[in-house]
Every structure is written in structure tokens, then in C-alpha cells.
Amino acid sequence: MAQENCLQDIELYKKRSLSLKDALELLSGKWKLVVLLHLYHHGTSRFKDLQEGCVSISPKVLSKELQNLEINQLITRTVNNTKPVTVSYAITEHALEIEPVIMALVEFGMKHRVKITAA
């Protein structure tokens, strides 16, 4: 019985470890989560909004990240019928699953700042 629990625990660890690696690969880099945070806060946004909201991101990098997020079905891209043309980006339902990740990171970031500025 104790052994069974132990085996189960090892399996659980392996499974979690793989899931973690999957998630890290998908969300790796400086900007993807920052872009998503902007979309959570401001809702559907245009390229320019994102460029201004994600301070110091370059258009090249933003463009690349948006393409990547779209490929992974985390955002949608819509070309609007305006003049001049605008493009809207919105998070998908599936991307709502990432909100807990972002909020956990935000929480940790705040606590860490408090901790190191106190020390």
C-alpha cells in the first residue's frame, strides 16, 4: 500500500514535469505573457495599442509573438474594415486558462520585490 502510493507519486511527478515543460515551451520568452496580460486588461486591442501597452517591445518582436500566439490558438487576429486598415487581436477561450498562470506570476513578482527591497 505504501509502495503503491509511492509509485503513484512518482507517476504524478513525471506527468507534472512533462506538463510543466510543455507549458514553459509554449509560453517561453519575455513577451508572450505580457501581451496576454494586456489583452486581459484591455480586451480586444490593435497592433498599435499593444505596442504602446507592452512598453519597449519592438514591432518586429510584437509581430512575431502575435503570430506565434495565433498559431497556438491563444489569440485571434481580425482585419477590420477601417481606413487606414486596423487589425484586432483578442484572446481565445482557451487562453483564459492562462490567466491563473499570469496572476500567480504577478503575485510572486510583487512579493519578491517586497522581499528584496526589504532585505
Add this chain to the structure above:
Amino acid sequence: MAQENCLQDIELYKKRSLSLKDALELLSGKWKLVVLLHLYHHGTSRFKDLQEGCVSISPKVLSKELQNLEINQLITRTVNNTKPVTVSYAITEHALEIEPVIMALVEFGMKHRVKITAA
């Protein structure tokens, strides 16, 4: 009143955005969170345990990540009086704050796998 709420929201976003960037910088890369997951599951571990647990990490990279985590006060390093010498790594109290991040990533990783294998 509506304007005040709006200003507050902008401030909130900026604060969150900075916290997120802090956290991302601290935890960036392929391995840090994988190492921490191992420590959450297995408790205090030796170098060799971590090398075997974090499948496919090289000793060079593991060593570098451990140093980085120690510098940022997320783990402690203890040299044991054994023969041959062993070294123990343990998470700090402060690193417990990262558990929600890891678990949120694990959750998302699982859901994402389900989602893309279903499609």
C-alpha cells in the same frame, strides 16, 4: 467617479505588468521551474538526484541554474559531511510563493495537451 476607476485600472495594469516582468526575468529559461518542481515533490535533494530527476539536463546547466536560484534566495545549498561529499539543495520559504505559479503552469500544460490532441 468613472474616471477615477479608469485611472485606478490603468495604474493597476502598469503595476501588474512590471511585477510580471520581474517574475519572468527571475524564472526565465527552460530549467528553473523544473528544478523547483523536483524539490517540491522530492524535498531536499542532492545534485545527482536533480540531474536524474530533471531528465536531460546537463551538469553544466544544472550547476548554473542552482547557483542562480541560490543567489535569488529560492534555494539553499548545504555541503554534507559524507564520503564522498554530497551536497543538498532545499527550497527556501520564499520559494514556496512560486508553487502556485508552477501548479498553474502544470494545469495549463495538461489542458493544452488535451486540447491539441483532441483537435
Add this chain to the structure above:
DNA sequence: ATACTCACTTTCCTAAAGGTAATCCATAAC
């Protein structure tokens, strides 16, 4: 005709991440 806006794209470059393989050092066992 010129200039401006939005949404990019292209080129060029540097720094950092991270992998491989070999080596090191102390100790201990064979």
C-alpha cells in the same frame, strides 16, 4: 505632390541560452 498613419517586414547585429564532451578533485573501494 507630400506627408502621415497603421501594420508590418527586412536586414543586421549582439548577447545569451544551452548542448556536448572532456576534465578535475577528493575519497574510497577493488
Add this chain to the structure above:
DNA sequence: GTTATGGATTACCTTTAGGAAAGTGAGTAT
């Protein structure tokens, strides 16, 4: 004396991330 172990370090190399700066192209306003 040779080999094995734990915990690294070193040298070398490739790949990738990502920044800077300039350009593109369609449409609009002046």
C-alpha cells in the same frame, strides 16, 4: 594502481532571442 562516485568546471560550439533602424504599401488628409 586502477577504477568508481559525487559534484562540479572548462572549453567549444550552435541556436535562438531579441534589439535597432530602416523600409514597405495601402489609404487618407492637406
